[in-house]
Structure formats: structure tokens, C-alpha cells
Amino acid sequence: MARLAGVSQATVSLVFSDGGGAHRVSEATRERVRDAARTLGYRPHAAGRQLRLGRTSLVLLAVPNILGPFFARVLAGAHEEAGAHGLAVVVSSGWSSATLARATTTSQFDGLLVCSPDDSQLGELPESTPVVFLDSDPAHARGAARRLTVGLDVAGGMRAAVEHLASLGHRRIGHLRSTLSAHTFRARQAGFEEAARGLEVVEAGVALNDGLPAARAAARSLLDRPDRPHAVVCDDDVVAAGLYRAAAELGLRIPEDVSVVGMDDIAAAALLTPPLTTVDLPGELLGRRGVAALAALLAGGPAVEPEPLPTALVVRGSTATAR
Structure with a gap:
């Protein structure tokens, strides 16, 4: 040549x-x-x-549940951005602290993207491995030279959801909340409590990893009460779909009998009947920003914490004025 x-x-x-x-x-x-x-x-x-070069050009994206539609959005954005940096993304689901430790000590991956981690899953990660946490507690990266967090304003999104229902005249608000101990759900809970001050609140816990059946069961327990709320905020859109199913089984109409707001804005949200009012969490942008931040760390750049990505309420047909 x-x-x-x-x-x-x-x-x-x-x-x-x-x-x-x-x-x-x-x-x-x-x-x-x-x-x-x-x-x-x-x-x-x-x-x-x-x-x-001592590199593989592979990065590991660790998500809690590969079947979760939101995490599919994150993966799509990560894949798109990775190509621009000469990287490839491998996804892992249901990981543990031991899995992550192995990935960082066997030179399989140049760096890690850890999305919406449950606190019990992290453990100790070697300081030599670049890690970008997505939708996570900023404390996981604070003070570490090769750690960054790309956050989402999930608390602001939850506040917008509750304020929307209050503006429609709803004063008794239900909340189907996740029982997972991840920072993202603690932030959602904090946003809900802040916006719901002065309102009457009824809550039920949902094990998100158990999917639609668990969501339906929790929603039914909330809607079957004699003093049921006429408006419900759900911690994600899959839970909201479970509430749609429970409402139909109980002969309740959405939004005439119960207004519903979800969170994530997955593709199916607009396909529900009626289309779901929800908070858009920009999953694709989260994945892209995460890979870009990790590529900067791999190139030896400074760990500059970006501002949390904004969220937005998308109003559709599942909410109506209180009767």
C-alpha cells in the first residue's frame, strides 16, 4: 500500500x-x-x-430492565451517539455490583454507562474506570475524577403533573409510586409531595419490575376504594397502562371518572384510548449525552457536570376538569 x-x-x-x-x-x-x-x-x-492502544472501543450500558420501554429509548440514543465517537454499546440488564466490578476489571469495556441504578446495585467501582451515571444520584460521581452524572429533572416533571391536575380542579390525588430504592423514584416522590401540599393524597406502591400485572393490581386497590381519587399520577407509563386496565374492569371511564397522568412518554402512551397525558423524559437525548460525556472522559477531558435535562408535560386526552 x-x-x-x-x-x-x-x-x-x-x-x-x-x-x-x-x-x-x-x-x-x-x-x-x-x-x-x-x-x-x-x-x-x-x-x-x-x-x-489498550482499548476495546466497547462501552457497557447497564439498565435495570431491558424490557422497559424507556430504557429502549436510552439505548437508541446511546447507539446513535456511539458511532460518532468510534464506540459500540453493549447493553446489560438485571446487573449487580459484582457484574459491574467484573466488567471494569477484565478490560472488556473502556467505560460504563449506568442508568437509573438501584442503590444496592452499585457497590465499589474501580476509580480507574470512566463511569457516567444516567438519571442517578449526583453523589455517586461527586469528587471523582473519572465520574459524571447526566441527570433528568424528574422532580420538575412530577411537579408539573400534579400541578396540571390541581389546575383542573382535582383536590384528591392518587399516586401509584414505585417501591424501588432508586434515586429517580425518590426524586419523583419528592416532586409529588412538594406539589401536592394542601391536597388530599392517596398512595399505593407498585413493584415496577413485575410489569403490567403488578401495576393493574395496585391500580385496582386504589380505584376500588369507597373514597377513590378522581385523578391519579403514575410513576411511569406502564403503570398508567395498568390503571387503564383496572379502570375498565371496574366500569370507570377515563377521563370522565378518573383522570390519569403517566411519566416517560413511551411510544404506546399516544396509542392508549384515550391517549395518555404524560411527562416526556427525553430518553434518547439522555443516552446521547451520556455517551458524549463518556467519550470526553475516555479522551482525557475534564469531568464537567452537565445541567439536568429538562422534562415536559404532554397533555393528551386522559385528563379532564374535576366534576
Whole structure:
């Protein structure tokens, strides 16, 4: 290839280097080398580059539940951004602190993206491994040189949901809340309590990892009360779908008999009947920002904490004025 391009072997190596040496070669020479490579059908040897640079170009995205529609949005955004940085994303679900520790000590991955972690899942991660926490407690990254958090304003989203129902005249508000001990749900609870001051509140816990059946059962316990609330906020859209099912079984109409607000704005939210009013959590943007932050850490850049991503209430047909 060097002979065909009329350059030295060292110049060829610089052109295909992942270590930043290509800038030392003129654009005209780089193009001549690439033309020679295309003529010869040459492809850089990925394994050789990895050995030389001590990197795999793989990052691990750890999500609590791969079946969760919101985490599919995060993964889509992460995949899209990873390609721009020469990275590939591997997803892991149902992980533990031991799984993460293994991933960081066996050189399988250059860095980690840890999304919406339950506090019990983290344990101790080696300080040498770059980690970006998504929708997580900022304390997990505070004071660490190779740690960052990309947050979501979930508390603000929950406040908007409750304030929307209060503006419609609802004074008795139900809340189907997650029983998981993750920071994201503590933040949602804090936002709910702040916005619901002065309102009458009825709550029921939901084990989110148990899916739609658990959501339906919790919703039914709330709606079957003699003093049932006429408006309910759900900690995610799957729980809201469970409430739709429970309401139908009890002969209740949405929104005439009960107004419903979800959180996440998954694709199915707009397909429910009536379409679900919900809080949009920008999952794709969260994934993209997370990968961009991790790529900056891998490149040796400073750990600069970005501002939490904003959330937005999307009003559809599942909420109505209180009767």
C-alpha cells in the first residue's frame, strides 16, 4: 500500500492511527493513502489497534430492565451517539455490583454507562474506570475524577403533573409510586409531595419490575376504594397502562371518572384510548449525552457536570376538569 501511495510505511501507519497522529500528515497525502487502501481492499485490523492502544472501543450500558420501554429509548440514543465517537454499546440488564466490578476489571469495556441504578446495585467501582451515571444520584460521581452524572429533572416533571391536575380542579390525588430504592423514584416522590401540599393524597406502591400485572393490581386497590381519587399520577407509563386496565374492569371511564397522568412518554402512551397525558423524559437525548460525556472522559477531558435535562408535560386526552 505504501508503494502504491508513494509514501513510507510510517506515513500509512499515521493515517490509520487512532492515537491522533493523522493530523501530522497533509490532507492530500491522507487521501492518497486512503485511495490506495480502497484499491487494495485494505481494512485496518481492529484487534491490532485495540492491542496497541489498550482499548476495546466497547462501552457497557447497564439498565435495570431491558424490557422497559424507556430504557429502549436510552439505548437508541446511546447507539446513535456511539458511532460518532468510534464506540459500540453493549447493553446489560438485571446487573449487580459484582457484574459491574467484573466488567471494569477484565478490560472488556473502556467505560460504563449506568442508568437509573438501584442503590444496592452499585457497590465499589474501580476509580480507574470512566463511569457516567444516567438519571442517578449526583453523589455517586461527586469528587471523582473519572465520574459524571447526566441527570433528568424528574422532580420538575412530577411537579408539573400534579400541578396540571390541581389546575383542573382535582383536590384528591392518587399516586401509584414505585417501591424501588432508586434515586429517580425518590426524586419523583419528592416532586409529588412538594406539589401536592394542601391536597388530599392517596398512595399505593407498585413493584415496577413485575410489569403490567403488578401495576393493574395496585391500580385496582386504589380505584376500588369507597373514597377513590378522581385523578391519579403514575410513576411511569406502564403503570398508567395498568390503571387503564383496572379502570375498565371496574366500569370507570377515563377521563370522565378518573383522570390519569403517566411519566416517560413511551411510544404506546399516544396509542392508549384515550391517549395518555404524560411527562416526556427525553430518553434518547439522555443516552446521547451520556455517551458524549463518556467519550470526553475516555479522551482525557475534564469531568464537567452537565445541567439536568429538562422534562415536559404532554397533555393528551386522559385528563379532564374535576366534576
